[in-house]
Amino acid sequence: MRKYLFLLSFAVAPAFAQYQPAKFTDADRLRKIEATFPVIDSVYKQQAEAMHIPGLAYGIVVDGKLIHTGNTGYTDISSKTPVASQSDFRIASMTKSFTAMAILKLRDEGKLKLDDPAYVYIPEMRNNRYLTKDAAPVTIRHLLTHSAGYPEDNPWGDRQLAVTDAELIAIYKKGVSFSHNPGQGYEYSNLGFATLGYIIKKVSGKTYQQYINEYILKPLGMTHTYWEYTAVPKDKLAYGYRWLDGKWVKQPLLHDGAYGAMGGLITTIEDFSKYMALHMDAWPPRDDAEKGPIKRSSIREMHYPWDVSYLNQYSLNPSKPCASVSAYAYGLRWAKDCEGRVFVGHTGGLPGFGSQWNMMPDYGVGVVCFANLTYANAGKLNNMVLDTLLKLSNIQPRKLPPSKILTQRRDELVKLLPNWSNAQATGIFADNFFMDYFPDKLKAEATDIFTKAGKIVRVGEVVPENNLRGYFILTGEKGKVKVSFTLTPENPPLIQEYHIGLVE
Numbered sequence: 188m189r190k191y192l193f194l195l196s197f198a199v200a201p202a203f204a205q206y207q208p209a210k211f212t213d214a215d216r217l218r219k220i221e222a223t224f225p226v227i228d229s230v231y232k233q234q235a236e237a238m239h240i241p242g243l244a245y246g247i248v249v250d251g252k253l254i255h256t257g258n259t260g261y262t263d264i265s266s267k268t269p270v271a272s273q274s275d276f277r278i279a280s281m282t283k284s285f286t287a288m289a290i291l292k293l294r295d296e297g298k299l300k301l302d303d304p305a306y307v308y309i310p311e312m313r314n315n316r317y318l319t320k321d322a323a324p325v326t327i328r329h330l331l332t333h334s335a336g337y338p339e340d341n342p343w344g345d346r347q348l349a350v351t352d353a354e355l356i357a358i359y360k361k362g363v364s365f366s367h368n369p370g371q372g373y374e375y376s377n378l379g380f381a382t383l384g385y386i387i388k389k390v391s392g393k394t395y396q397q398y399i400n401e402y403i404l405k406p407l408g409m410t411h412t413y414w415e416y417t418a419v420p421k422d423k424l425a426y427g428y429r430w431l432d433g434k435w436v437k438q439p440l441l442h443d444g445a446y447g448a449m450g451g452l453i454t455t456i457e458d459f460s461k462y463m464a465l466h467m468d469a470w471p472p473r474d475d476a477e478k479g480p481i482k483r484s485s486i487r488e489m490h491y492p493w494d495v496s497y498l499n500q501y502s503l504n505p506s507k508p509c510a511s512v513s514a515y516a517y518g519l520r521w522a523k524d525c526e527g528r529v530f531v532g533h534t535g536g537l538p539g540f541g542s543q544w545n546m547m548p549d550y551g552v553g554v555v556c557f558a559n560l561t562y563a564n565a566g567k568l569n570n571m572v573l574d575t576l577l578k579l580s581n582i583q584p585r586k587l588p589p590s591k592i593l594t595q596r597r598d599e600l601v602k603l604l605p606n607w608s609n610a611q612a613t614g615i616f617a618d619n620f621f622m623d624y625f626p627d628k629l630k631a632e633a634t635d636i637f638t639k640a641g642k643i644v645r646v647g648e649v650v651p652e653n654n655l656r657g658y659f660i661l662t663g664e665k666g667k668v669k670v671s672f673t674l675t676p677e678n679p680p681l682i683q684e685y686h687i688g689l690v691e
Contacts, residue, residue: 219580224255227572232259234568239430242270245556246456251467253460262425264435272456276425276557278542279535282452285399286383287331287518291485298390301328308386311359322368329369330379331517332494337376338366344377345537348451349444373496377449384448395448406480407461412454414443425559427539438539463553470548471587490531492521536562545569549584589649592680593657597649605633617681641665655680
């Protein structure tokens, strides 16, 4: 699959009866989002025309529900079959996260370990000849994060979709060529994900297609999702095109094969939204019963930035540069921009197709679009749409409640401020605290700040950074005071760090 910076380089409720995404939707928030749809429709349609995209399907997913879809153009130019939300597009490398999810499910079942050398499952990989004799062997985790040391292989890999398992293993029998040693850098590898597909087969006793169908697609109700294009109803199948010499040229569709695990899935906007709902439902961590086909913690593990790949200056709004860092997770791309916004998703590109999905877990919002143009820059489209949605709706990230211990320590701190009387006798401070902070200086600092802020009229809620770190605002008649603190890993957690200052 083509590698796109996860721009920043580069997110229909599930049919499975027991699976329901977590509910976060606020009616006013939803109305604000819905009000952006006419503008979003125009962005997609104008950009599709500017990019010479024959057919485009897109969807907006909020809090696990597909709340808006749109389409433009044709799935088949010759028959002028219009694109619909039920049209089936090949989504290329967006397939990789399904393969990664299958690997984690097998891990959760105790059937493999991520740090196992891959040769445990594919003995032919013992033939690997690394760049140096002291190299570590390729592991499953290396394959998941594009850190196996294989060279970037998009032009070549894009043409391998239909090869057989025997042809895949033949590569290992002859020995793989390495660009660097395993674990020593990021380089996008379609061979790596094809290898994961074969490991799924060896471990589960089913082909990777059968395993993903049975344990991911079927539970989610993704009944219009396929691997082999000849299985798709003809009136639903999107054909791929190139824009050459001012006209669209139809591209041959490749059959499913060993490389399908890296980019062979064919699906609809409606079906894929169910998969997005599963990812959204992993946030926030909570005590609810598990209802999905894979544990929420394993999905969050998929979202974690394991292998930093890019530092760049792109943002949702190209006219407003915003430094961001991108990383590869497990079959997914992760990014965080200068405003602290986190994005999770993946691009897809093959001859004839371009696609992307991108979700913001903290906002509960995701976008997805499929195009039937060779390497269409769907990431650019989705970033424009996310920027439009956030600006026009002015929605904010979901606020998570503070832990009980953070709220308790806030209340105990408030009682001590500003005089710090008998603070050492309260038992709420860690043993380091009064070696790092001195009662007379704490009192003088707080008294000066309180004098400037005036009489305190309101104590704000704790704003948590995590379970053991946060801050709160004290509102005075003349100003506001910010108090931040961090707790220890002890049980019960004690205050180890504290800061106070006026809010400017």
